[in-house]
Each structure stands twice: as C-alpha cells, then as structure tokens.
Amino acid sequence: AAVLDLAAIRADFPLLGEKVNGQPLVYLDSGATSQKPQAVLDAEISFLTHANSAVHRGAHTLAAEATELFEDARLTVAGFVGARPEQLVWTSGATAGLNLVAYSIGNASVGRGAPASAGFALRPGDEIVVTETEHHANLIPWQELAARTGAILRHIPVHDDGTLDTDAAAALITERTRVVAFTHVSNVLGIVNPVVELVALARAVGALTVLDACQSAPHLPLDLPALGVDLAVFSGHKMLGPYGIGGLYGRSEVLEALPPFLTGGSMITTVTLDEAQYLPPPQRFEAGTQPVSQAIALAAAVRYLDGVGMDAVHAHEKALEARMGAGLRSIPGIRLLGDAATGAATGNGAATGSPERVGLWAFDVDGVHAHDVGQFLDARGVAVRVGHHCAQPLHRRFGLTASVRASSAIYNTDADVDTFLDALSGVRSFFGAGS
Numbered sequence: 269a270a271v272l273d274l275a276a277i278r279a280d281f282p283l284l285g286e287k288v289n290g291q292p293l294v295y296l297d298s299g300a301t302s303q304k305p306q307a308v309l310d311a312e313i314s315f316l317t318h319a320n321s322a323v324h325r326g327a328h329t330l331a332a333e334a335t336e337l338f339e340d341a342r343l344t345v346a347g348f349v350g351a352r353p354e355q356l357v358w359t360s361g362a363t364a365g366l367n368l369v370a371y372s373i374g375n376a377s378v379g380r381g382a383p384a385s386a387g388f389a390l391r392p393g394d395e396i397v398v399t400e401t402e403h404h405a406n407l408i409p410w411q412e413l414a415a416r417t418g419a420i421l422r423h424i425p426v427h428d429d430g431t432l433d434t435d436a437a438a439a440l441i442t443e444r445t446r447v448v449a450f451t452h453v454s455n456v457l458g459i460v461n462p463v464v465e466l467v468a469l470a471r472a473v474g475a476l477t478v479l480d481a482c483q484s485a486p487h488l489p490l491d492l493p494a495l496g497v498d499l500a501v502f503s504g505h506k507m508l509g510p511y512g513i514g515g516l517y518g519r520s521e522v523l524e525a526l527p528p529f530l531t532g533g534s535m536i537t538t539v540t541l542d543e544a545q546y547l548p549p550p551q552r553f554e555a556g557t558q559p560v561s562q563a564i565a566l567a568a569a570v571r572y573l574d575g576v577g578m579d580a581v582h583a584h585e586k587a588l589e590a591r592m593g594a595g596l597r598s599i600p601g602i603r604l605l606g607d608a609a610t611g612a613a614t615g616n617g618a619a620t621g622s623p624e625r626v627g628l629w630a631f632d633v634d635g636v637h638a639h640d641v642g643q644f645l646d647a648r649g650v651a652v653r654v655g656h657h658c659a660q661p662l663h664r665r666f667g668l669t670a671s672v673r674a675s676s677a678i679y680n681t682d683a684d685v686d687t688f689l690d691a692l693s694g695v696r697s698f699f700g701a702g703s
C-alpha cells in the first residue's frame with residue numbers, strides 16, 4: 269500500500285506517536301473514533317484564541333469574523349460530500365442527525381408544518397424499511413417513530429456473506445413503504461451497500477431515503493447528490509474531526525418541506541407569543557447556539573482528507589483491508605463476519621461475489637471471549653474494539669453476542685496490520701483454545 273506518504277501522514281497525528289502499555293500504539297479502532305491531525309487541533313484552538321464570538325448575532329467585528337469562518341466551514345464540509353452549503357445542517361453527530369429526521373417526520377405526522385410537510389406524514393400501516401445491519405442509531409429512532417405513528421418497521425436481511433439480500437429488498441419495498449433508512453457501510457461488516465440500487469427501489473414507490481454515511485465519509489469519495497439519497501448523516505469525530513459535530517445533508521426540496529425538530533433561538537424570522545415563522549434550511553434545523561469551533565475544525569479535517577485525496581485514501585485502505593482479511597483467514601479458529609469463505613452456514617446462504625469494502629473486519633475467535641482477545645491485544649499495544657458495536661441484531665443474526673473489530677483509517681500502515689495479525693495468531697494458544 270504505497271499510494272500515500274504514510275511517514276508524513278503519521279507525523280501529522282501526534283497521538284500515533286504515543287506508547288500504550290510500554291508498546292508503540294497500533295491504533296485499529298478508527299471505526300469507533302478516528303485520531304485527529306495537528307491541523308484540526310490547531311483550527312479549533314486558533315478559532316477559540318483569536319476569533320471566538322457568537323455567530324449570526326451582533327454587529328461587532330469578531331462576530332462578523334466568526335460568522336464568516338462558520339459559514340465557510342459549512343461550504344467546505346458540504347463540498348466534501350458534493351453538496352451546496354444550504355443543504356448541510358450541523359448536528360452534534362450522526363445519532364443526532366438520524367433522530368432529527370425521525371422526529372421531524374413524526375412532527376409532520378401529527379400535523380405540524382402541514383400542508384407542505386404532509387407528504388412526509390406517516391399513518392398507521394405505513395411502512396419504514398431498514399436493514400438487519402444497522403447501527404442502533406439508525407434503528408431505534410425508527411422503532412420509536414413507528415411506535416408513535418402506528419407505522420410498521422420492516423428489515424432487509426443479509427446473506428451469510430454479509431451482503432444485503434437485494435431480492436428481499438425488492439419484495440419488501442412496496443407502495444406502503446414511506447421511508448427506507450440504511451447504512452452506506454456497515455460498522456461491523458465493512459461492506460459498501462448498493463446505495464443506488466436501494467434508492468431506485470425507494471424512488472419507484474415514492475419513499476424517502478435516509479443514508480447513514482458514518483462509516484463511508486472517512487474512507488471513500490462521497491457524492492451524496494449523485495447517490496440520489498434524500499437525506500444523509502455523518503459524524504465529525506470518525507472523519508478526523510472533533511467530537512460534538514456532524515452533518516445532515518438533505519436534498520433541497522426535502523429540507524424545505526420537512527418541519528423542524530428542535531425549536532428556539534436562531535431558527536426563526538418572526539415570533540409572537542402565539543406562534544413563530546421559521547427560517548429556511550439549514551437554519552430551520554439549527555435551533556440554539558451551534559458547535560462553532562467544532563464546525564471550523566471539521567472543515568480543517570475534510571481539507572486534510574481532500575489534501576491527500578479520497579481516491580488515494582480509499583485505495584490505501586482497500587489494500588490494508590485485503591492484507592488484514594487474508595491474514596485473518598489464515599489464522600485457525602477465526603471466523604470473519606460478512607465473509608463468504610468463513611461466514612456462518614445458517615440458511616439464506618447465497619453468496620454474491622466480493623463486495624466493495626472499507627478497511628474494517630469484525631471476527632470471532634473460537635474458544636476465546638471477544639473481551640479477552642481485546643485485552644490480550646491491548647497488552648501488546650494493539651487497540652481494537654470488542655462487543656456488539658451497537659449492532660446487536662446483526663450479531664444475533666450471526667449467532668454471536670460480541671465480536672472483535674479491527675478498523676483502519678488514512679494513517680494505518682502494513683506494519684500496523686502485521687503487528688496486529690502477529691499478536692492475534694498467539695491468542696488461542698495463550699487461552700488454551702488450540703493454536
């Protein structure tokens with residue numbers, strides 16, 4: 269994987285030089301949260317040191333400067349996903365963005381914002397379709413919305429190799445379907461879902477599409493308008509940016525018709541004691557004081573990613589994924605989730621070739637609990653994630669309660685992968701579970 273100048277990239281990430289348990293850190297937990305380059309840390313500190321002020325308010329010089337930096341950040345981050353600035357709503361993260369959408373549809377369903385938003389209203393018996401692979405953040409808000417409106421939640425299953433059952437999707441998405449919400453890349457399987465195909469199925473029945481782009485935005489070139497989705501969310505902290513900031517992209521017609529979720533200051537034009545007129549999007553969805561320094565630092569993060577080039581990032585991580593996958597398959601007793609070669613043989617077994625992936629593998633080690641694997645690797649300086657990764661239904665589908673997940677980012681090297689594989693190859697004999 270010699271596409272990137274990794275020595276230079278790694279030098280930009282101060283934390284990667286740290287030691288953990290006396291060992292050089294091998295950070296393979298970027299699926300949970302990424303490390304941040306110095307440029308991102310500097311952008312946040314610099315704003316707070318030199319320009320901090322309330323945006324969109326006050327006539328003083330600092331306020332104007334802060335507003336300009338904040339709106340420039342919107343332009344930059346929107347551009348990163350192929351969108352125009354008015355199509356990007358700041359949120360505190362993907363979870364907040366998905367809840368915003370679900371609650372806005374709920375508001376349309378109880379009559380607020382009608383008639384413009386009437387098209388979004390859910391009635392008893394209407395259907396919301398998700399997939400079996402969703403992170404809880406793109407599942408529970410829909411469960412709650414279904415419970416509030418009387419809508420029915422359905423799910424698209426996955427094959428044993430982790431790919432979505434698109435035949436089932438075609439049968440499930442019907443005239444009753446009002447919303448199709450799905451992840452671009454599963455945070456457990458690392459597989460890139462067929463977005464265009466699912467969007468076409470949803471469009472054909474007039475359903476709204478909601479994409480969870482958390483695990484694709486840091487790793488792939490992303491053009492949300494070209495994908496054709498109505499709405500999409502991502503999280504700053506997973507894409508080299510700070511905590512507490514994320515984005516909700518929406519097609520203009522959709523954002524313009526959707527009623528707000530949170531209400532209050534900064535999202536209105538005229539307010540009387542009885543009622544309020546709302547600003548157009550994106551401000552309509554940005555009630556209250558916004559995460560300004562975080563937005564500016566997220567813009568620095570996407571400039572960093574763009575500086576390297578997302579095609580190069582994707583190619584690099586594909587090579588890491590292939591190296592990791594081959595290494596994991598060669599260690600006895602390891603079962604990869606979402607893999608034709610080692611996947612569980614539990615019905616619904618049609619394999620669909622090799623899907624596109626990001627650098628992420630979750631796996632089970634025969635005879636050793638995921639938490640023990642995690643601690644064993646940690647003692648050797650290797651940071652991975654263990655547990656259900658906020659995807660309990662998907663783990664249940666594969667007969668597991670927990671797995672180990674190794675996930676890469678722009679800054680990982682072949683040496684990181686090899687250190688991880690080398691350490692892992694000793695885990696079963698260490699715990700007396702065979703070699």
Ligand code: PMP
Nearest residue numbers: 361362363403405455480482503
């Ligand atoms: N969706 C997916 C696919 C994720 O991986 C995550 C983060 N684990 C989320 C949603 C939620 O993101 P956040 O916690 O940043 O809101």
